[in-house]
Amino acid sequence: MLEIKNLHVTVGGKEILHGINLTLDEGQVHAVMGPNGSGKSTLAYVLAGREGYDVTEGEIVFDGKDLNAMAPEERAHAGVFLAFQYPVEIPGVSGLNFLKSALNEVRKGRGESELDAVEFLKLMRERVSELKMDEALLKRPVNVGFSGGEKKRNEILQMSLLEPRLAVLDETDSGLDIDALRIVAEGVNSLRSPKRAMLVITHYQRLLSYIVPDKVHILAGGKIVAEGGKELALELEEKGYAMFGVTDEAA
Amino acid sequence: MAQATDITQAYADQFARLRATLPGAADPKLAALREGALARFARAGVPTPRLEDWKYTRLGALLDAAFEPAPPVANGIGHDAIDALSPALAGGPRLVFVNGLLRADLCRLDGLPDGMRVESLGAAPADLAEALADRDADALWSLNVALARDGAVVTVAKDTAEGDPLHIVHLARPEAEGEASHTRHLIRIEPGAAATVVESYFGPDGATYWNNGACLARVGRDARLRHFRRQQEGAAGLHRTAVRVELDAGAAYESFGLFMGGALGRDEISVRFAGEGASCTLDGIYLGRGTQHLDCTTRVDHAVPHCTSHETYRGVLDDKAHGVFQGLIRVEEQAQKTDAHMLSKTLLLSDRAAVDTKPELEILADDVQCSHGATTGDLDPAALFFLRSRGLPEALARAMLVEAFITQMVEGIGPDAVRADFAAAASAWSGGESGGAKAGGSA
Numbered sequence: 001m002l003e004i005k006n007l008h009v010t011v012g013g014k015e016i017l018h019g020i021n022l023t024l025d026e027g028q029v030h031a032v033m034g035p036n037g038s039g040k041s042t043l044a045y046v047l048a049g050r051e052g053y054d055v056t057e058g059e060i061v062f063d064g065k066d067l068n069a070m071a072p073e074e075r076a077h078a079g080v081f082l083a084f085q086y087p088v089e090i091p092g093v094s095g096l097n098f099l100k101s102a103l104n105e106v107r108k109g110r111g112e113s114e115l116d117a118v119e120f121l122k123l124m125r126e127r128v129s130e131l132k133m134d135e136a137l138l139k140r141p142v143n144v145g146f147s148g149g150e151k152k153r154n155e156i157l158q159m160s161l162l163e164p165r166l167a168v169l170d171e172t173d174s175g176l177d178i179d180a181l182r183i184v185a186e187g188v189n190s191l192r193s194p195k196r197a198m199l200v201i202t203h204y205q206r207l208l209s210y211i212v213p214d215k216v217h218i219l220a221g222g223k224i225v226a227e228g229g230k231e232l233a234l235e236l237e238e239k240g241y242a243m244f245g246v247t248d249e250a251a
Numbered sequence: 252m253a254q255a256t257d258i259t260q261a262y263a264d265q266f267a268r269l270r271a272t273l274p275g276a277a278d279p280k281l282a283a284l285r286e287g288a289l290a291r292f293a294r295a296g297v298p299t300p301r302l303e304d305w306k307y308t309r310l311g312a313l314l315d316a317a318f319e320p321a322p323p324v325a326n327g328i329g330h331d332a333i334d335a336l337s338p339a340l341a342g343g344p345r346l347v348f349v350n351g352l353l354r355a356d357l358c359r360l361d362g363l364p365d366g367m368r369v370e371s372l373g374a375a376p377a378d379l380a381e382a383l384a385d386r387d388a389d390a391l392w393s394l395n396v397a398l399a400r401d402g403a404v405v406t407v408a409k410d411t412a413e414g415d416p417l418h419i420v421h422l423a424r425p426e427a428e429g430e431a432s433h434t435r436h437l438i439r440i441e442p443g444a445a446a447t448v449v450e451s452y453f454g455p456d457g458a459t460y461w462n463n464g465a466c467l468a469r470v471g472r473d474a475r476l477r478h479f480r481r482q483q484e485g486a487a488g489l490h491r492t493a494v495r496v497e498l499d500a501g502a503a504y505e506s507f508g509l510f511m512g513g514a515l516g517r518d519e520i521s522v523r524f525a526g527e528g529a530s531c532t533l534d535g536i537y538l539g540r541g542t543q544h545l546d547c548t549t550r551v552d553h554a555v556p557h558c559t560s561h562e563t564y565r566g567v568l569d570d571k572a573h574g575v576f577q578g579l580i581r582v583e584e585q586a587q588k589t590d591a592h593m594l595s596k597t598l599l600l601s602d603r604a605a606v607d608t609k610p611e612l613e614i615l616a617d618d619v620q621c622s623h624g625a626t627t628g629d630l631d632p633a634a635l636f637f638l639r640s641r642g643l644p645e646a647l648a649r650a651m652l653v654e655a656f657i658t659q660m661v662e663g664i665g666p667d668a669v670r671a672d673f674a675a676a677a678s679a680w681s682g683g684e685s686g687g688a689k690a691g692g693s694a
Binding site: 071090102106109141 | 640652
């Protein structure tokens, strides 16, 4: 489904990713682990198409298409979803209005009919209760006044509504206490499906105790330095990033 | 281009022709008041960018020719047309001025709050001299004093409770080319009373007409006035209104302006604190596109201690539109414990749009809390990317963020009907889903 080949990415004139190779198949969950500054978020943003993240070499093939040639919204229509590490607050835009617009734009992009207000509310309420969210939050402007955990749950809510083919979770565990982490992980696990792939980007192993990956890639200094099964994450937890000869200022 | 002296002479001739017909003409004191105002206008002339206060705004067509008073219009407009301009306010009490003259047949006074009295300035009420005050005025205010034919004199009696908003509608007729209105309002809120007044301005798109409005508001001890202005003149219209507010001890004045019409608009508001413990909020949004020029100029005089003023203006400018925000806060030496804040934010949606902002603090007291800030920029790229990453096309994402920028201001409007009216007008401008009244007048 996703094939990243020799990907070099430059941000502000500086190369951050130096030739990444990564293949992700339908139904699989892969973890990308790495210390701060290793290029994890750059990888997430370049998959979602953020401006200023320039591919200088290599390619990203998603369902046979050149992802890099597509605008962020086209990627969303094609089924790419990025759960942000730092979800953006948007004062003045009501959460419900945003969710409805996003869902209907993605549905249009997939060639499906738009949902009317009643259908949308019914679907939204189902998903909100699955994630144990307070529905009143969605009447507020997007993410404004939300706690860290509420913001992350809101990201997972968006993912569950938009039903992407490929979900990229960028440090979804950061800033969460253990209860919030469990709820978010349950939300993610409930979305695992044979038709969907996930790329879980994280610094720490703890999220991977809840979202068990099929494969783990270790990213350091803008390169994949090791790959393995889920046991690699445990080994990393025990020995630290030093086992790959890198220092991690946050560890 | 005409010489400045030709223009002032043309207005002097106009005054000579009209003076016998102006309200209060028979009263020598009032006649002298008008003559004095005309003389002050003649000395100063139509303001030009050579004046510091007018540095960023050139009055264009007003510098080329004198605008004539419009003849009374007796027909051509009905209640329905006016209702359609402001559906959310349609049921409430209202006054309608067409080309600066009251149209009694279009007014609706049955819903007037108890304790609110409304008179026509054209009927020369007893307090005409107060309405025509010309102290510390600029040239256009003086011209308005000299030539004012009509306006509203609104008096809210002591301890009157807040009632429905009074809507004052100003319309220009389709044949208004070259015509001016010098409407003049006096609003008096007596001690302990509360009232809401909404002023709206509409006009035809095809005519270059001029609205030179003036409004004097006096808010008594512990009284409150909420004052809303919606400026949606026709596309070629010229609009200049000046509001002057005097606040007694403990009084509150809340103002919100939505300025989006006309080829050229300049809305001035000037607040003077005359008693301690009073407060004002001055909020506004200006929305410009095409080659519109929209100028918001404010002045707050803290002349006494313990008063509070908060000012927030936001602008959205597209195409080649030009915006101006000038805000002066002056704190006199004796005005200790003043709390005064001013904030201006402008979104420029095009490379050719521009804004001039001039926030000024003149503080002579030493124990005060004052601040000002001004930002100008494009939409937040992080928010734009977030929305697009959720599937919203760029144009829709941008429109949503522009509307949000405006909504944040509009949602702070207190009275439900006014908030609905302004939200619909602003949303129609930004192309949002909840668009209500059509832009432009139908008078």
